[in-house]
Amino acid sequence: MTDVVVVGSANADLVVEVPRRPAGGETLLGSDLVVHPGGKGANQAAASARAGGATRLVACFGDDGNGAFLRERLEAADVDLGGVWMVDRPTGTAIILVTPDGENSIVVSPGANGALDVAAVEADESGWADARVLVLSMEIPAATVDHAAAAAAARGIRVVLNAAPARPLPPETLAVCDPLIVNEHEARTLLGREADGFEGLAQGLLDAGARSVVITLGADGALFADAGGIRREPGRLVRVVDTTGAGDAFVGATACELARGAALDEAVRFAVAMSALTVGARGAQSSYPDRSVVERFLAAG
Numbered sequence: 073m074t075d076v077v078v079v080g081s082a083n084a085d086l087v088v089e090v091p092r093r094p095a096g097g098e099t100l101l102g103s104d105l106v107v108h109p110g111g112k113g114a115n116q117a118a119a120s121a122r123a124g125g126a127t128r129l130v131a132c133f134g135d136d137g138n139g140a141f142l143r144e145r146l147e148a149a150d151v152d153l154g155g156v157w158m159v160d161r162p163t164g165t166a167i168i169l170v171t172p173d174g175e176n177s178i179v180v181s182p183g184a185n186g187a188l189d190v191a192a193v194e195a196d197e198s199g200w201a202d203a204r205v206l207v208l209s210m211e212i213p214a215a216t217v218d219h220a221a222a223a224a225a226a227r228g229i230r231v232v233l234n235a236a237p238a239r240p241l242p243p244e245t246l247a248v249c250d251p252l253i254v255n256e257h258e259a260r261t262l263l264g265r266e267a268d269g270f271e272g273l274a275q276g277l278l279d280a281g282a283r284s285v286v287i288t289l290g291a292d293g294a295l296f297a298d299a300g301g302i303r304r305e306p307g308r309l310v311r312v313v314d315t316t317g318a319g320d321a322f323v324g325a326t327a328c329e330l331a332r333g334a335a336l337d338e339a340v341r342f343a344v345a346m347s348a349l350t351v352g353a354r355g356a357q358s359s360y361p362d363r364s365v366v367e368r369f370l371a372a373g
């Protein structure tokens with residue numbers, strides 16, 4: 073039984089806390105290095121599983137220590153790794169600098185993620201019979217994203233696409249996004265022009281073909297739009313330690329809720345709460361709470 077299939081990246085996150093971002097040519101001393109499980113796809117799968125969704129990850133790991141580390145952490149989060157391929161490339165890594173305000177700068181070395189090709193996805197599709205939602209993000213080859221979106225749509229599986237990092241999407245892929253989830257910067261990149269505020273960005277992406285759109289607004293929550301109009305879910309006041317992976321928690325939580333039959337409004341409300349809870353702890357997956365914690369947080373108002 074699978075509720076949510078995530079086709080995406082997996083990285084070992086090499087994290088150093090720094091007092092500020094270094095300038096070009098500058099050497100800065102930071103904290104001891106900490107390695108966390110990461111990668112947008114793996115993070116989204118972990119978030120969906122923590123939120124209670126039966127979740128399968130389709131990804132590529134290298135046959136190395138980082139691959140073994142990711143496997144162990146994702147299994148502990150209850151993610152089905154039956155769709156993970158071992159390939160002859162190093163497991164993806166991300167170099168992450170975190171500043172005292174909790175913000176990060178990330179450089180990804182895709183490694184094995186670059187081997188997640190159309191054939192790897194096709195080989196997994198027969199196992200998607202009872203899946204309700206497919207989650208995609210953009211740290212894997214573009215052709216793989218487009219193929220997986222089309223394959224899911226053809227099977228009646230709802231497509232949640234997180235266009236991060238942003239790159240233009242072909243109209244056929246945009247047309248099956250329900251929702252397309254982006255931050256403000258990604259929304260502008262996809263739209264390719266200025267728009268009137270967040271509402272204008274969301275409307276522009278709907279007009280471009282997406283079935284529904286969610287724009288994440290960090291501490292200010294999210295704005296979302298579909299045929300029912302444009303609505304906002306306010307942010308929640310929390311202490312910020314590290315925002316890494318908060319957007320992925322939002323995507324995974326949204327997918328899980330939609331797979332459970334929630335309306336977009338309810339899914340976004342749950343996802344805002346879950347992602348807010350992640351920023352109080354370090355790392356991406358390492359900071360994701362279980363469903364019961366999110367429900368208590370929501371009940372507390």
Ligand code: RIB
Nearest residue numbers: 083110111112166317356
């Ligand atoms: O969105 C956060 C993630 O981006 C990190 O875990 C890092 O691996 C990069 O993929």
